[in-house]
Amino acid sequence: MDSEYFFELLCGGLVKGSIYALIALGYTMVYGIIQLINFAHGEIYMIGAFVAFIVSGVLTLTGYGGPTVLLLAAVIAIIYAAAYGYTLEKIAYRPLRAAPRLSPLISAIGASIFLTNYVQLAQTPDFLPFPELITDFDFMEPFSRYVSSVDLVILVVTTLTMIALTVLIKYTRVGKAMRATQQDAVMARLVGINVDRVISATFIIGSALAAIAGVLIASRTGQINSAIGFMAGIKAFTAAVLGGIGNIPGAVLGGLVLGIAETLGAGYISSAYEDVFAFGLLVLILVLRPAGLLGKAVKQKV
Amino acid sequence: MLEVRGIQTFYGNIQALKSVSLSIREGEIVTLIGANGAGKSTTLMSICGVTPPRHGEILFRGQPIHRLGAEKIVTLGICQVPEGRHIFPQMSVLENLEMGAYLRQDKAAIKADVDEVFERFPILGKRRQQAGGTLSGGEQQMLAISRALLARPTLLLLDEPSLGLAPLIIKQIFEIIRKINAESNTTVFLVEQNANQALKIAHRGYVMENGAITLEDRADNLLSNEEVKKAYLGI
Ligand SMILES: Nc1ncnc2c1ncn2[C@@H]1O[C@H](COP(=O)(O)OP(=O)(O)OP(=O)(O)O)[C@@H](O)[C@H]1O
Ligand SMILES: [Mg+2]
Numbered sequence: 001m002d003s004e005y006f007f008e009l010l011c012g013g014l015v016k017g018s019i020y021a022l023i024a025l026g027y028t029m030v031y032g033i034i035q036l037i038n039f040a041h042g043e044i045y046m047i048g049a050f051v052a053f054i055v056s057g058v059l060t061l062t063g064y065g066g067p068t069v070l071l072l073a074a075v076i077a078i079i080y081a082a083a084y085g086y087t088l089e090k091i092a093y094r095p096l097r098a099a100p101r102l103s104p105l106i107s108a109i110g111a112s113i114f115l116t117n118y119v120q121l122a123q124t125p126d127f128l129p130f131p132e133l134i135t136d137f138d139f140m141e142p143f144s145r146y147v148s149s150v151d152l153v154i155l156v157v158t159t160l161t162m163i164a165l166t167v168l169i170k171y172t173r174v175g176k177a178m179r180a181t182q183q184d185a186v187m188a189r190l191v192g193i194n195v196d197r198v199i200s201a202t203f204i205i206g207s208a209l210a211a212i213a214g215v216l217i218a219s220r221t222g223q224i225n226s227a228i229g230f231m232a233g234i235k236a237f238t239a240a241v242l243g244g245i246g247n248i249p250g251a252v253l254g255g256l257v258l259g260i261a262e263t264l265g266a267g268y269i270s271s272a273y274e275d276v277f278a279f280g281l282l283v284l285i286l287v288l289r290p291a292g293l294l295g296k297a298v299k300q301k302v
Numbered sequence: 303m304l305e306v307r308g309i310q311t312f313y314g315n316i317q318a319l320k321s322v323s324l325s326i327r328e329g330e331i332v333t334l335i336g337a338n339g340a341g342k343s344t345t346l347m348s349i350c351g352v353t354p355p356r357h358g359e360i361l362f363r364g365q366p367i368h369r370l371g372a373e374k375i376v377t378l379g380i381c382q383v384p385e386g387r388h389i390f391p392q393m394s395v396l397e398n399l400e401m402g403a404y405l406r407q408d409k410a411a412i413k414a415d416v417d418e419v420f421e422r423f424p425i426l427g428k429r430r431q432q433a434g435g436t437l438s439g440g441e442q443q444m445l446a447i448s449r450a451l452l453a454r455p456t457l458l459l460l461d462e463p464s465l466g467l468a469p470l471i472i473k474q475i476f477e478i479i480r481k482i483n484a485e486s487n488t489t490v491f492l493v494e495q496n497a498n499q500a501l502k503i504a505h506r507g508y509v510m511e512n513g514a515i516t517l518e519d520r521a522d523n524l525l526s527n528e529e530v531k532k533a534y535l536g537i
Contacts, residue, residue: 173404180390180401187388189352191453192376192405 004145009267010260011146015220017259018158022213023236024243024251025165026085026206032182032246033202035101039108040088041210042233043115044081046226048211049130049218050119052077056131070133070219077211084115085207086200094196112233120226127225130218154216161212162252165205169248174201182246231275238282244292253293257281303328303489304349304380304457309358309368311341311348318344319355320513326457331483331490333500333521335534336510342493343385345510346459349491350382351375362457377405379456383463385493387446391435395426398434398445402452412452419448422478440471447478457489458482464496472496476503497534501525509534 023045030038052073059069092111096104136149147155169175181188181198189195217232218224235258243254258278265277285292304326311319318341326332336342347353349360351372360368367375381402390398399419403412420427423444429437434445443463450458460479464472480503483490494500501507501521509517509530517530524530 176397176401177404179393180404183390183392184388186352187384187390188401189372190350190376190382190384190388191401191449192373194373 005267006264008146009263011151012267013260013263014256015147015151015154015259016263017239017256018155019213019217019255020232020236020239020259021252021255022158022161022209022216023232024239024255025162025248026210027237027240028243028245028248028251029178029202029206031240032248033178033199034093034097034104035246036093036104037108037237038088038093038203038206039105039233040092040111040115041206042229042231042236043112043119044085044088044207044229045210045214045232045236046224046229047084047115047119048077048081048207048214049224049228050123050214050226051080051211052215052218053128053130053224056133060131066131066133066135069131070215073133074212074215077215078208081207081211081214082204085203085210088115089200089203094199112229116226116229123226125226127223130222130224132219132222134219150220154220157212157216161209165209165248168205174198178202235278238278241292242282242285244294247292247294250292250294257293303363304491305361306345306349307359307361309345309348309355309360311344311353311355313344313353318353318513319348321358322348322510322513322515323358324508324515324518326489326491328489329483329487330506331479331492331504333492333494333497333504333507334510335494335497335500335507335530337533338495340510341513342510343461344513346382346384346461346491346493349375349459350380376453379454380459381450381453381455381457382459383446383450383461385461385465387439387442389434389437389442389445389449391433393434394431395434395437395445396430398449399426399452402449405453415452415454419452423448440467440475443467443471443475444478447475447482451482451486451488455488457491459491459493461493462495463492464494464499472499476500479503497530498525 023041026041027038030036055076056069056073059072088111092107093104096107134150134153140149140152169178177193177198178201180193181195185195239254239258240251242258243250258281261281262274262278266274289295306322306324308321308323309319310317310321322345334342334345344353348355351370355368359366362378362380367378390401399416406412425441426445426448437445447463463475467475476499479490479492482488492500492504501524504521507519507521507524508515
């Protein structure tokens with residue numbers, strides 16, 4: 001077997017997987033807090049990519065350099081996506097908090113369809129070319145076969161984002177409140193945590209991560225349209241379930257495993273079946289380990 | 303200090319509290335005893351705002367609190383150690399304690415209070431980095447009470463703190479409750495199935511049946527009350 005080819009695929013899978021992981025984090029965090037599959041999460045990612053597209057289009061005209069434009073576009077995309085995520089929860093999920101579990105799920109699917117069509121009508125259903133904002137780094141020349149400069153940026157940004165998220169969840173006040181709410185919502189209220197605010201914060205953080213993913217993937221594929229949220233959403237959801245839904249390290253692991261499996265399958269067997277590998281892997285894991293790779297570790301004593 | 307007036311609490315269409323009235327004075331230990339399903343836990347959760355009453359009112363120091371919501375009520379100094387302890391299972395012992403002080407800003411004083419907990423319960427100090435969910439039942443109960451104390455409550459609500467514990471530990475827990483009340487002047491509202499022990503440390507007691515208070519008296523009177531003896535003391 002050609003080990004160079006393998007390594008090339010592995011790197012590609014890692015890049016893809018880290019993007020899945022970023023989106024999967026949003027699914028898993030929301031699920032961990034309110035046990036809801038936020039089906040509209042993929043659309044938040046798409047909106048992030050669209051905002052970045054529009055902002056970078058405008059900024060490029062003003063003559064700023066690629067990296068500056070990318071950074072500004074990303075920041076604005078994050079703010080927009082976070083606002084959408086926050087509003088989505090307020091409008092589509094909060095009124096249904098006490099309803100049977102199926103109701104918010106249906107609302108989530110409705111929100112997903114709504115957002116796709118909204119962007120399609122407000123913008124366009126066609127594919128739009130995303131500007132090349134990351135120019136090739138000279139020092140990446142020798143490795144360009146495995147990792148392009150864009151890929152390097154993606155890996156660095158996702159790694160830094162995940163470290164930041166870990167610190168946030170482990171040490172900050174809002175992070176502790178999120179963990180407490182996830183582990184025992186009644187007790188969280190009894191120690192004085194405003195659970196509504198924690199839920200809002202979770203949507204804001206998850207949406208911000210999705211926006212980062214949106215900007216990164218758009219920079220890599222070079223094109224976006226209003227429907228990209230669907231497949232990315234399903235893949236990231238798969239990653240979250242793969243790792244154990246509700247489990248944050250699980251979402252990262254699930255994303256990476258999914259990305260690598262998909263890329264290897266496509267590279268060695270056939271790229272036509274890429275999605276089949278992804279979902280086949282999901283079925284396999286669910287049969288062998290129904291709780292996902294990292295499942296629930298510590299059980300509560302009763 | 304606390305005045306509960308004719309509260310009615312529902313779970314959906316199920317009425318758990320029919321009309322509960324009781325009062326707790328500053329500095330007291332008041333106990334609430336009753337059979338399984340009588341509505342004791344629901345009474346505590348109603349006071350704390352987790353299951354707000356549909357009718358009736360709750361006054362704390364003269365102010366109505368029954369519409370405030372749980373996170374506001376905690377800020378008034380009303381804290382609960384719920385039935386089943388509700389330790390955050392994946393958080394360490396230390397983090398669990400810190401969550402008790404969630405609303406406090408005085409970092410140095412919090413640290414001092416945590417150290418005091420570890421002094422009082424050396425076993426918790428030894429396990430400070432261990433996940434709360436892995437503690438034994440007795441250790442969890444000590445942690446649950448300590449966590450509530452970290453909020454520096456003026457009114458402490460305890461829901462069956464002796465549940466599922468060995469007799470020796472139960473004795474210890476009741477002794478701790480008595481101390482908390484005596485030393486830090488914390489008013490205690492104690493829900494118990496263990497009526498004998500509870501009435502021994504309490505000043506007054508209420509008996510609850512089917513979502514309503516049926517009896518109220520001084521604790522020593524309840525201890526010698528024939529009906530109470532038959533129904534709750536197993537004598
Ligand atoms: N979440 C709930 N949903 C529906 N009904 C409930 C719920 N919690 C309690 N109930 C009902 O309300 C009534 C009172 O319950 P509660 O837990 O307050 O009793 P309790 O006196 O604390 O009992 P125990 O001594 O067993 O703890 C019971 O009939 C119970 O079935
Ligand atoms: Mg109870």
